[in-house]
Amino acid sequence: MKLSNGVEWALHCCVTLSQAQGPVSAQRLAELHDIPPAYLAKHLQALSRAGVVHSCQGQEGGYVLTRSARAISVLDVVAVIDGPGEFFRCTEIRKRGPLAASPEHCSTRCSIARAMATADLAWREALANISIADLAVNIDADSGGTALADVREWLKAH
Amino acid sequence: MKLSNGVEWALHCCVTLSQAQGPVSAQRLAELHDIPPAYLAKHLQALSRAGVVHSCQGQEGGYVLTRSARAISVLDVVAVIDGPGEFFRCTEIRKRGPLAASPEHCSTRCSIARAMATADLAWREALANISIADLAVNIDADSGGTALADVREWLKAH
DNA sequence: GCCGAGGTACTCGGATACGATTTGTCCGAGTTAGAATGG
DNA sequence: CCATTCTAACTCGGACAAATCGTATCCGAGTACCTCGGC
Numbered sequence: 584m585k586l587s588n589g590v591e592w593a594l595h596c597c598v599t600l601s602q603a604q605g606p607v608s609a610q611r612l613a614e615l616h617d618i619p620p621a622y623l624a625k626h627l628q629a630l631s632r633a634g635v636v637h638s639c640q641g642q643e644g645g646y647v648l649t650r651s652a653r654a655i656s657v658l659d660v661v662a663v664i665d666g667p668g669e670f671f672r673c674t675e676i677r678k679r680g681p682l683a684a685s686p687e688h689c690s691t692r693c694s695i696a697r698a699m700a701t702a703d704l705a706w707r708e709a710l711a712n713i714s715i716a717d718l719a720v721n722i723d724a725d726s727g728g729t730a731l732a733d734v735r736e737w738l739k740a741h
Numbered sequence: 742m743k744l745s746n747g748v749e750w751a752l753h754c755c756v757t758l759s760q761a762q763g764p765v766s767a768q769r770l771a772e773l774h775d776i777p778p779a780y781l782a783k784h785l786q787a788l789s790r791a792g793v794v795h796s797c798q799g800q801e802g803g804y805v806l807t808r809s810a811r812a813i814s815v816l817d818v819v820a821v822i823d824g825p826g827e828f829f830r831c832t833e834i835r836k837r838g839p840l841a842a843s844p845e846h847c848s849t850r851c852s853i854a855r856a857m858a859t860a861d862l863a864w865r866e867a868l869a870n871i872s873i874a875d876l877a878v879n880i881d882a883d884s885g886g887t888a889l890a891d892v893r894e895w896l897k898a899h
Numbered sequence: 900g901c902c903g904a905g906g907t908a909c910t911c912g913g914a915t916a917c918g919a920t921t922t923g924t925c926c927g928a929g930t931t932a933g934a935a936t937g938g
Numbered sequence: 939c940c941a942t943t944c945t946a947a948c949t950c951g952g953a954c955a956a957a958t959c960g961t962a963t964c965c966g967a968g969t970a971c972c973t974c975g976g977c
Contacts, residue, residue: 584744585959586828586857587921594853595834608949617837621924628951641931644949657856670744676753677880679775682891684884694879695752698815699744702867709860721852722835726842733840743920745960766910779963786912799970802910 589626590664592618596627597660597715598722600636601652602734606645611741615734626664633663652719658710670706671699747784748822750776754785755818755873756880758794759810760892764803769899773892784822791821810877816868828864829857 596612609627613620627646631638635655636646648655673696677684692700723731754770767785771778785804789796793813794804806813831854835842850858881889 584742584823584828585826585830586742588830588832589922590829591832591834591853606949610949615838615840616834618834619923622922624950625923625952631950638950639931640929640949640951642946642948643932644930646950657860665742668743670742671748672743672746674746674749676749676774676776680773682773682888682895684888688884691883694876694883695749697879698868698871698876701871702815702864705867706860706864709863710856713856713859718852718856721855725849725852726846730840730842737840747960764910768910777962780961782911783913783962789911796911797970798910798912798968800907800909800972801970804911 584670586661587665589622590661592616592623593626593630593660593664594657594715594718596623596646597630597635597648597652597655598719599734599738600646600648601715601719602731603647603738606639606643606647607738608645611645611738615737629663630660633659635659635663648715652716653714655715656711657713657715657718658707660715661710669700669703671696671703673699742828744819745823747780748819750774750781751784751788751818751822752815752873752876754781754804755788755793755806755810755813756877757892757896758804758806759873759877760889761805761896764797764801764805765896766803769803769896773895787821788818791817793817793821806873810874811872813873814869815871815873815876816865818873819868827858827861829854829861831857 595616599612599615600607609624610620612627613623616623627636627638630636631646634649637649638644638646673693675689675693677693678686678689691697719731723729753774757770757773758765767782768778770785771781774781785794785796788794789804792807795807796802796804831851833847833851835851836844836847849855877889881887
């Protein structure tokens with residue numbers, strides 16, 4: 584099991600958008616990160632459908648965050664790109680085979696599914712506690728406080 | 742992103758093996774759960790390579806847990822079937838593009854990778870805290886205290 | 900009756916096809932900015 | 939000089955292939971049990 588590669592791209596793009604003043608096109612975002620423009624566009628469309636970003640058409644169009652970077656969690660982005668479903672899909676094999684559980688005992692989810700769901704929840708909570716704004720702050724700190732300013736400058740220059 | 746279907750099978754099989762006295766063949770395990778025998782064998786082989794179960798060849802051969810069910814965590818099994826790697830694979834796109842980060846600022850992992858790693862750890866800790874023995878107890882409780890005894894009886898009868 | 904050799908049936912193990920999901924790409928519909936034109 | 943119209947370029951959006959990974963299957967290598975023969 585592995586996360587889609589687009590998750591990384593989408594998170595970086597959201598951080599970039601949080602530093603932009605106006606719309607930024609998929610073309611620019613792809614150029615800035617040196618990634619396939621068409622495929623990135625596909626993921627941005629998904630973010631648009633989910634209401635994380637808003638798309639502006641036209642000559643000076645592009646994408647804009649629909650709300651503050653502090654109000655967008657990493658989980659929001661991951662859930663859009665990777666799908667909202669849980670990792671584990673219970674196929675209810677306890678109901679199959681010669682020792683199939685009787686339906687009356689299947690009112691609750693099987694204990695294996697419960698265990699996996701618990702872990703799933705822990706993962707989601709960890710991601711929900713981190714916002715795009717947090718990521719931006721950390722990226723800036725790692726770079727010595729120049730990264731975000733460089734991005735803002737680059738966006739204006741282009 | 743989704744977990745391999747074999748994870749569910751492997752966990753059920755480990756619970757079953759925890760109730761067995763001697764070796765149980767892949768054929769029997771597949772029959773008991775009504776799943777493809779050959780494909781299940783593939784996963785059991787992986788568990789054998791990882792040292793979770795021990796394989797016994799010969800006419801009365803099969804698989805046996807290498808240690809107590811209480812000493813085998815759900816994470817052990819999941820890591821074998823699904824691979825030990827983390828969900829998120831950082832491709833270091835911060836080093837690409839016109840605003841590539843200078844190598845001196847890349848001594849630490851990128852903040853996005855750190856955020857994802859934190860969530861990954863939370864997930865793994867949750868799974869590490871649950872043992873195969875715990876699953877067995879819960880399954881038995883769900884069934885009203887008959888499931889494990891039925892499994893033991895079925896294993897002896899065949 | 901006991902021991903040993905041989906055969907047999909069962910097991911695991913890796914190498915081999917198939918299908919689905921993810922990845923990657925393309926072109927068309929729609930919209931906005933700017934230029935050209937007329938008043 | 940200003941309003942209007944038109945063109946044109948740029949944008950997003952969904953529809954269309956290729957590659958990779960998960961799924962499923964098969965047959966060969968090896969081993970323990972059972973049978974059979976000899977002592």
